[in-house]
Amino acid sequence: SQTIHQWPATLVQPVGSPLSLECTVEGTSNPNLYWYRQAAGRGLQLLFYSVGIGQISSEVPQNLSASRPQDRQFILSSKKLLLSDSGFYLCAWLSYQGVSYEQYFGPGTRLTVT
Amino acid sequence: RKEVEQDPGPFNVPEGATVAFNCTYSNSASQSFFWYRQDCRKEPKLLMSVYSSGNEDGRFTAQLNRASQYISLLIRDSKLSDSATYLCVVGPGTTDSWGKLQFGAGTQVVVTP
Numbered sequence: 001s002q003t004i005h006q007w008p009a010t011l012v013q014p015v016g017s018p019l020s021l022e023c024t025v026e027g028t029s030n031p032n033l034y035w036y037r038q039a040a041g042r043g044l045q046l047l048f049y050s051v052g053i054g055q056i057s058s059e060v061p062q063n064l065s066a067s068r069p070q071d072r073q074f075i076l077s078s079k080k081l082l083l084s085d086s087g088f089y090l091c092a093w094l095s096y097q098g099v100s101y102e103q104y105f106g107p108g109t110r111l112t113v114t
Numbered sequence: 115r116k117e118v119e120q121d122p123g124p125f126n127v128p129e130g131a132t133v134a135f136n137c138t139y140s141n142s143a144s145q146s147f148f149w150y151r152q153d154c155r156k157e158p159k160l161l162m163s164v165y166s167s168g169n170e171d172g173r174f175t176a177q178l179n180r181a182s183q184y185i186s187l188l189i190r191d192s193k194l195s196d197s198a199t200y201l202c203v204v205g206p207g208t209t210d211s212w213g214k215l216q217f218g219a220g221t222q223v224v225v226t227p
Contacts (some may be wrong), residue, residue, distance in 0.1 A: 032213050043118075043201070043219035044158070059214075090157055094213040100146060100165055101205075101213050105157040 002027035006091050006106040014114055019064075019078040021109050023091030026072065032094035033074040034103070035066055039087045050074060086113045115140055118204050120218035127192045127225050134188040135221045137202030146205025147178055149187050151198045152220065158201055162187075192225045199223070 003026045013019060025031050035047040046059045048066035056066050063082060067075045074091055091106040120137045127133040139147075146165065150158040162169065164185060168177035175188040185204075189196055202218040 034213075036217075044217040046214060049214060088155075097163075100163065102148070102160055102163055103203075103213060103215060104160065108157045110155070 002093070002095065002104070004091060004093055004104060004106040006089075006109050008109055009107065010110045010112075012112045012114060013081050015083055016080050019076070019081050019085070019111070021076040021089055021091075021111075023074040023076075023106055024072055025074075025093050028072070028093065028095070030071055033068065034092040034094070035074065035076050036090040036092065036105075037087045038090065044090065048076070081113045083113050086111055116218075117141060117216040118202055118218040120202050120221045122219060123222040123224075125221065125223045127189075127196075127223060129192055129194060129225055129227055131192050132188065132190045133192060133223060134186055135200070135223075136184050136186045137218050137221075138182075138184045139202075139204045139216070140183070141204065141206070141216075142180075142183060144204045144206065146215075147176075147185050148203040148205070148215070149174075149176055149185075150201040150203055150217075152201055153198050161200070189223070192223075194225050194227065197223060197225045 005024050034049045036044045038044050050056050050068045064078050089109045092103050095102050118139050125133050148163050149161045151161045152158040162176050164176045164178050173190045177186045199220040199222045201220045204216045
C-alpha cells in the first residue's frame with residue numbers, strides 16, 4: 001500500500017532563516033505530488049505541484065520554492081522565512097482510479113515563524 | 115468570488131441527529147467532487163468521492179447538483195466522533211490532468227452528547 005511521509009512534524013524558525021521540508025511517498029511510482037499550505041482558520045492553498053522529476057509548477061508567487069530530486073521525493077524550501085510563512089504545510093499525492101482520481105495527504109508539518 | 119464556498123458553521127448537532135450542509139462551486143466544467151474530513155491539527159482525510167449525482171457510504175450521503183452547482187453532505191445518526199471540519203473539494207474539468215483541486219475553507223460540525 002502507498003504511504004506518504006513528511007518531516008519534521010513541527011518546526012519553529014526565526015524570521016530570515018532558511019527552510020527545508022521533505023515529503024516522500026512509498027508504494028507508487030511517478031506520482032503527481034503537491035505542496036499545500038493551510039494558514040490558521042483558512043482553507044488549503046496549493047503552492048506547487050510536480051508531475052515528474054525536475055518538473056515543478058508554481059501556483060502562487062512567494063518566497064518559497066520546491067524541488068523534486070527523485071521520483072518519490074518532494075522538497076519545499078525557502079532561503080529567508082517571513083512571518084507570513086507560518087502555517088500547516090501538507091504534501092499530497094494523486095492516486096488514479098481508472099478515469100477518476102483521489103488525492104491523499106501526508107501528516108503535515110506545522111511551521112511557526114517567530 | 116471564491117472557487118468553492120462553504121458555510122463555516124459551526125453546526126451544533128445532538129448525538130443521534132441528522133445534519134446536512136452544502137457547498138457551492140463556480141467552475142461549471144468541474145468533473146470531480148470530494149468530501150474530506152479534517153480533525154483539529156491533522157491532515158485532511160478523504161471521506162467520499164462524488165462522481166455522479168451522488169453516493170452513500172454508511173451514515174454519510176453526498177449529493178451533487180450540477181445544474182445549481184452545489185454539493186451536499188448529509189450525516190445521519192451523528193456520533194461524537196463525527197465532530198470535525200468537513201472540506202468540500204472540487205476537481206478541474208476533464209482537460210486538466212494535473213489533479214489540481216480547489217478546497218473550500220470547511221464546515222465545522224460539533225456533535226454534542
